[in-house]
Amino acid sequence: MTNQKKDGGNAKGQPVLDVRNLDVSLVGAGQTRVVRDVSLTVNPGETVCVVGESGSGKSVTAFSIMGLLSSEALRCTSGSILLQGENVLEASAERLRDLRATTMAMVFQEPMTALNPVETVGDQIDEVLRIHRKELGKRERRQRVMAMLESVHLPDPERIYNSYPHQLSGGQRQRVVICIALILEPKLLIADEPTTALDVTTQRQILLLIRELQEKHNTAVLFITHDFGVVADIADRVVVMNRGEVVEMGPRDQILAEPAEDYTRMLVSSVPSLVPDTRAENRNEIVLSVKELGKTYSEKGFLKRRRDVAAAVDINLTLRRGEILGVVGESGSGKSTLARCVVRLQDPTSGEVVICGENIAALRGQPLQAMRKRVQMVFQDPYRSLNPRLTVGDSITEGLTNFGVSRDAALARARELMTLVGLSPDVLQRFPHQFSGGQRQRLCIARALALEPDVLVADEAVSALDVSVQAQVLALLDDIREKTGVGVLFITHDLRVAAQICDTIMVMQNGRMVEFGAAADVLTAPREAYTRALLDAAPGRHWDFQHFRPL
The missing domain is CATH 3.40.50.300 (P-loop containing nucleotide triphosphate hydrolases)
Structure with a gap:
């Protein structure tokens, strides 16, 4: 699944997402900044991968964009987040609810915790349509949900529609979460470590699926990951974060083949090789x-x-x-x-x-x-x-x-x-x-x-x-x-x-x-x-x- 884009994702026109000089600080802790002066853009049809160690600020940045930060713990103290030109930091709670799913959506790392265990899969996808497309009747909503289940290549959509999350495999649950995120065709998809716990074949299927849906709808994708194999396969551009700051960004090939910063070189060189060293035969008991x-x-x-x-x-x-x-x-x-x-x-x-x-x-x-x-x-x-x-x-x-x-x-x-x-x-x-x-x-x-x-x-x-x-x-x-x-x-x-x-x-x-x-x-x-x-x-x-x- 080698990425074929060679221009580094330099799409013309207005970016779907434009984060400028974003600061996020702890509440009641002397304004300690956990994210400092972060700037990045994502263009239509482009995949931007954000990489870095745990605690580097990747997920905090993503949650800031979605307006999902806990107001009791974190808040954005400066900068702007422009979603198709609209600053979401100035949006009311009601406006943020309207933007979620319709203009921006998020796929979380663990689908089992992202899904309601006591509701069927069909009801959970249908809920997005009930909230944001009130003009649709029950029959039309069901048709759209079934079409979405088919589009993510789930087997036997009728069975999946009536199943509970625990009755599905990890890969199937992640596909359901992608259905919920994309059923209203948002302009921006944020994927926060969506393939971390999946085996290589299921992971490959999910990545191919995201690419397929992206190309179909020209969706901008902000993909958060620590897996540089995934970065090599899907990224147009890469943003490297460390301790709440952006330390390097650029086209995928430049970041992977010619990293400028010591931190980036350390991350890339930490990826194990697929070719093992030859080891002496163990003859112990x-x-x-x-x-x-x-x-x-x-x-x-x-x-x-x-x-x-x-x-x-x-x-x-x-x-x-x-x-x-x-x-x-x-x-x-x-x-x-x-x-x-x-x-x-x-x-x-x-x-x-x-x-x-x-x-x-x-x-x-x-x-x-x-x-x-x-x-x-x-x-x-x-x-x-x-x-x-x-x-x-x-x-x-x-x-x-x-x-x-x-x-x-x-x-x-x-x-x-x-x-x-x-x-x-x-x-x-x-x-x-x-x-x-x-x-x-x-x-x-x-x-x-x-x-x-x-x-x-x-x-x-x-x-x-x-x-x-x-x-x-x-x-x-x-x-x-x-x-x-x-x-x-x-x-x-x-x-x-x-x-x-x-x-x-x-x-x-x-x-x-x-x-x-x-x-x-x-x-x-x-x-x-x-x-x-x-x-x-x-x-x-x-x-x-x-x-x-x-x-």
């Missing part, structure tokens, strides 16, 4: 052996026949001490089911999970509890996996004290772990909300290592992190593997991440293993068509970010 593992879910509703869904079928793998084994595949391929069965958060339907010679799939009660210290898990969202009411010191020492370690010894171990993950021991008295996303993930890794496990399962542990923090966490995991010898089962949908950190890779599709081998072999010379399709869908696959050039 086997710490995890999965044999013919199967997991079947049974679904049965009121007045419905029982339906069995095979989430994992005959999975076989081995993990050696000090090895990182990557498990890749699309959403629904069975990756997370495998991870949860390995740590016994779910009971396998069949097969064995052997950790250091003990089949934990057959254990129950106290023997299972005793084995839990041998396998620990790092989850995707570090904020939700830490108790917000406990200090991080209490969270890290909880497992140790549960297994009989004294409080003093547990605290001493926690201080050692802080040093291991690159944090100061002084932070043990803080609470999770006082840390950045990358720091919270380091804390989760420390907690998982507290019991000195033989196997560490990381389930999408870096997917929500920006590229520079992601690079730091991956380097940390690699360093920990070297120092402790822990075997790591690394679940990911990001093939670049897999290439950077994994020794071996297993590819899953529809609950089955379709390919297994050394990372260099699987990612450079895949045997299976499905693996080749995953690689073809990887964003930015035509760019060598390490050397600032297209391939």
Whole structure:
């Protein structure tokens, strides 16, 4: 999906969006500015990508444009935001409601939180028409909603119309959010990390869809992302932000191939290569052996026949001490089911999970509890996996004290772990909300290592992190593997991440293993068509970010 526009998006005429010298400040905090002197434009039919680390001001800028800032926390203190020549900072609340959906619209990062869980998809899309197109009758509104569902290539629009959000996949939910945003054909679409949690094939479909709808309606797109692969595929121009300021902007090829600022060069060079380094064969002892593992879910509703869904079928793998084994595949391929069965958060339907010679799939009660210290898990969202009411010191020492370690010894171990993950021991008295996303993930890794496990399962542990923090966490995991010898089962949908950190890779599709081998072999010379399709869908696959050039 290489972007074909070569002029850098220099469309003639008035820009759809013109942000001039925007300042956003904290309310009641001495007017501390979180966004400073930001200026950018987006022309009709143009895609402008805003990139930068977490906390750089990307989302605050987007929320300012939409008029969605919390008045109790943030406010725009200077500058202007011109939407087709109208300053939205001077618009009344009623006028802002009219502009949203009709002239500007937004697609949020997490579709499940953007959709109402107790209303059907059809009702939620129809609501936009009921509010903004009162002249339309119920039948005409339904026709428009069905046409919109078809335009975003959703299968069986009638079923989708009557479904609730939880009954759809992540990619389908994101398409529904795009329907809500575009049904009134707004002139400006703001997309805030809309593909972050999606696998590469679904991500590619969403990006193609946005491009298709953009070309059809000549929509201006402001796309916020930390994924430079996405930038390489869709951007006309790029705006780089750091600590609330614009540090560099220009055409895509200029920013990616010839970045002028050190900060931009750091971001671009942090993007992992799709070509892994050749690693020596690991001949250490086997710490995890999965044999013919199967997991079947049974679904049965009121007045419905029982339906069995095979989430994992005959999975076989081995993990050696000090090895990182990557498990890749699309959403629904069975990756997370495998991870949860390995740590016994779910009971396998069949097969064995052997950790250091003990089949934990057959254990129950106290023997299972005793084995839990041998396998620990790092989850995707570090904020939700830490108790917000406990200090991080209490969270890290909880497992140790549960297994009989004294409080003093547990605290001493926690201080050692802080040093291991690159944090100061002084932070043990803080609470999770006082840390950045990358720091919270380091804390989760420390907690998982507290019991000195033989196997560490990381389930999408870096997917929500920006590229520079992601690079730091991956380097940390690699360093920990070297120092402790822990075997790591690394679940990911990001093939670049897999290439950077994994020794071996297993590819899953529809609950089955379709390919297994050394990372260099699987990612450079895949045997299976499905693996080749995953690689073809990887964003930015035509760019060598390490050397600032297209391939």
